[in-house]
Amino acid sequence: MQAPLGTSVIAKVGLVLRTLGTTDTAGATTSAVARDTGLPRPTTHRLLTDLADQGFVDRNADTGRWHLGPELYLLGTVAAARYDVTGHVRDVLADLAEQTGESAYFSVLRGRETVCLAECEGSFPLRSHVLYEGIRFPLGVASAGLALLAHLPGSEARDYIAATDLTTRWGRSHSRHALRSRVSATLERGYSVNPGLLVEGSWGLAAVVFDRAGRPRSALTLTGVRSRFTDERIPTLGRMLLDRAHLLSRHG
Amino acid sequence: MQAPLGTSVIAKVGLVLRTLGTTDTAGATTSAVARDTGLPRPTTHRLLTDLADQGFVDRNADTGRWHLGPELYLLGTVAAARYDVTGHVRDVLADLAEQTGESAYFSVLRGRETVCLAECEGSFPLRSHVLYEGIRFPLGVASAGLALLAHLPGSEARDYIAATDLTTRWGRSHSRHALRSRVSATLERGYSVNPGLLVEGSWGLAAVVFDRAGRPRSALTLTGVRSRFTDERIPTLGRMLLDRAHLLSRHG
């Protein structure tokens, strides 16, 4: 997807930084950032060097790979005073991971995306690594994205589905029809189920945390390998997620 | 100070975000951000609204004041995996505050500035509020800035002092001559003393934390009212700071 003519520098900065925020810990090459943002490589190169001058990105001198920079950490620390929501969450994630053996995650709603902010690895030796801190998905994708979409006010969810084509990037399993079915099923159960739609064999369940106004703002997720998500076990895991999510809704 | 012709958009973004990062929790008006960054008000307005579109800043709808935005918190959380240095620090600050009654702070070196990242309030009812999370000072200013400057390699410190005029913003007490004297005194004692140079009556002491390569990277500070920083007490406080700083140097 190419940045259209007229995209402002600040919008491009947003693209680049979010891309680096989603990249795994090894960092990203200049070409990879260009590819993932849809920006021409010289443009990407120039943006990255200007951002590095300001401390917003850092470049590993040995590998040439780019990372989010120290200045973002510093500003993020200041911003945490207003937005930090993970204080109590980590205890909840640890508890979920311990009791279920699966890995537990916490993601927040940001516009029309979810961002994974915290995780706690489960004890079971077979684990899914589809989720990690920083990863972003559009609404409707992954169990958190599905749970959050389902709990948006009806008109907002319908408008979003009507206006969004997820199949290009996420495949035919994310058609509008399939999405509507999954939204209905999620509302019926109270929690979402992702039956390996992103990576085959990697299953996930998620329940929504609401803000004081009753709007969905974040989600708790459990993920693991398919064999651990039996028809018998799913309702148990779902209920645990709903219980913990409800606790967080009340604490927020 | 006006941003010169040719200042890139990204450099302006850096100015604006750092300014908001330094602003107190009530936030800043558009005009205040313009004044503090030296940018024309329409330019500042446009940068702020573009940054808000990306989630990098937020505007309080009631007061019209700007704050660092949720996206910085999110990216900062991801960046913390690489740059977070406060994990053990908060225990050390809590210990210092408890044992001395003064407020304890942790600041890191960022280029030629210090940034305060963590604090723990002391129990003594009279407290200084000159320092807070997010505040930045140039090297040589405040006890942390002085301690860090003093512990830079000799040539770097000398070059910095020769090239930097701190008197414009910080007054004649920050002349080059005065700075050199304070640097010498700091090296002799091992810790710096700020005898109310920023705000009369607000005193501070700081000791440097070194990285594995032996370079100064951060500082611990104790601040309080002048009456609590007697000739008898200063060496005791200084030694405690040096002890804790040494502990952190080894842990890092």
Add this chain to the structure above:
DNA sequence: CTGATTATGTCCACTGAGCGGACATGTTGT
């Protein structure tokens, strides 16, 4: 309540910051 002061939002003619295809050079993998 009024006038002064301060703040904000927007306009738009102007221009230089930012652009990206092309080329040169470097690195990596087979």
Add this chain to the structure above:
DNA sequence: ACAACATGTCCGCTCAGTGGACATAATCAG
């Protein structure tokens, strides 16, 4: 050694970004 991939830089072009000016709104002092 060669192909493939990656990076760094150039520079003519152009439109994104600029900021003084103006209108409007909000706040404050008397």
